[in-house]
Amino acid sequence: MSSVTVRVPAKVNVQLSVGPLREDGFHDLVNVFHAVSIFDEVMAKESESITVQVNGKWSDQVPVDDSNLAIRAARALAKHAGRTYGADLIIQKDIPVAGGMAGGSADAAGALVACNELWGLGLPLEDLMEIAGDLGSDVPFSLIGGTAVGTGRGEQLSELPTGGTFHWVFALANGGLSTASVYAECDRLRAESAADIPWPQLNDALMEALGTGDAYALGSHLSNDLQAATLNLRPELAPTLDSGRQHGALGAIVSGSGPTCAFLAIDATHARDLAQSLTATGAAHMAVPAHGPVQGATLL
Structure with a gap:
């Protein structure tokens, strides 16, 4: 397999309740996530190293160095697998950058799923969710989508059924x-x-x-x-x-x-x-x- 493409959604918080500041610098949250039909696409192509390229809206606002969350996600996945892997990540942006819609987290989730497939790791969702939680509070939800309640920093998720669109x-x-x-x-x-x-x-x-x-x-x-x-x-x-x-x-x-x-x-x-x-x-x-x-x- 020479390339894999994953589509990942933006989110809106229909409830975001923020508790007092904790000693670790985070806040306890009750965060009701809702995934919506604005999407980024993340393509992972075979490569000897891990790189990222960003196209589309707001592409000039996205870092392409080691601070990029998709690169961090791919490296965390390789570390979890215990081997050295490479992938050229190509992100097609439609989710606003720094817009409160979890665009960076969506790209990280897309990189996890794409690289898991590209590298033939076959890791279950539970493993990807664990890696995602270490990357950021919104990344686990970007993996599952739908509607969910996030507690803790937002990374502890319970999926919610909804009665319609x-x-x-x-x-x-x-x-x-x-x-x-x-x-x-x-x-x-x-x-x-x-x-x-x-x-x-x-x-x-x-x-x-x-x-x-x-x-x-x-x-x-x-x-x-x-x-x-x-x-x-x-x-x-x-x-x-x-x-x-x-x-x-x-x-x-x-x-x-x-x-x-x-x-x-x-x-x-x-x-x-x-x-x-x-x-x-x-x-x-x-x-x-x-x-x-x-x-x-x-x-x-």
Whole structure:
């Protein structure tokens, strides 16, 4: 086998509850992941070394050195297998970079699945999930997709059945935000307020809405504890969220650490209309309809 291609989805967090800062620098989370139909593709080709090349949207914003998460994933997989392997990784980007949609984590998951196949390792999903958890909190979910609750740092996953398809619009912002900077701003705002920080809890009403496929109920229960910090760093996102609500979005939320804004629509037609309205009014320079849940990393 000379090459393998894997398709990996973006995610939106329909609930992101952030606990107090831990001694290890992380936060305990209740994180409800939802995989959506915006995809990167990761091709792994036979090679003597591990390299990465990035094409498509935002490719100039992705590092191609040892800091690239897909390279780190391939090397971690080779180390786990106890042998020296090579692969040229070619990433076709459609997921925004530093957009709060787990694009880097998706590419790492894609590299794990592609290299596992290219190298003929035959490792089960459980092994790949263990490696993924060491790479980053979002990488395990990128492997499985669908809808899932993440606890701990977000890497401890429980899959959730959903009662149907949900339709979304994602307003893509100019420039990205580092996750670390958003969490730091969240901690700063909390320290300023001196309020008690509650232990993160799963929203039962949100879980019921997901299970029954009720988009109206889901829209009313979307939540993100990082949103205030993101809007503090990027105040221009607030009018984008307001515009989506004014054009009939059932719910509007910053996706993860942002700056992508997510809008829940009634159906596919409403999603297309909402995307057109956001761009026509200048509320977003690019708005992309999508649906979920979709599968995680998938061999093509």
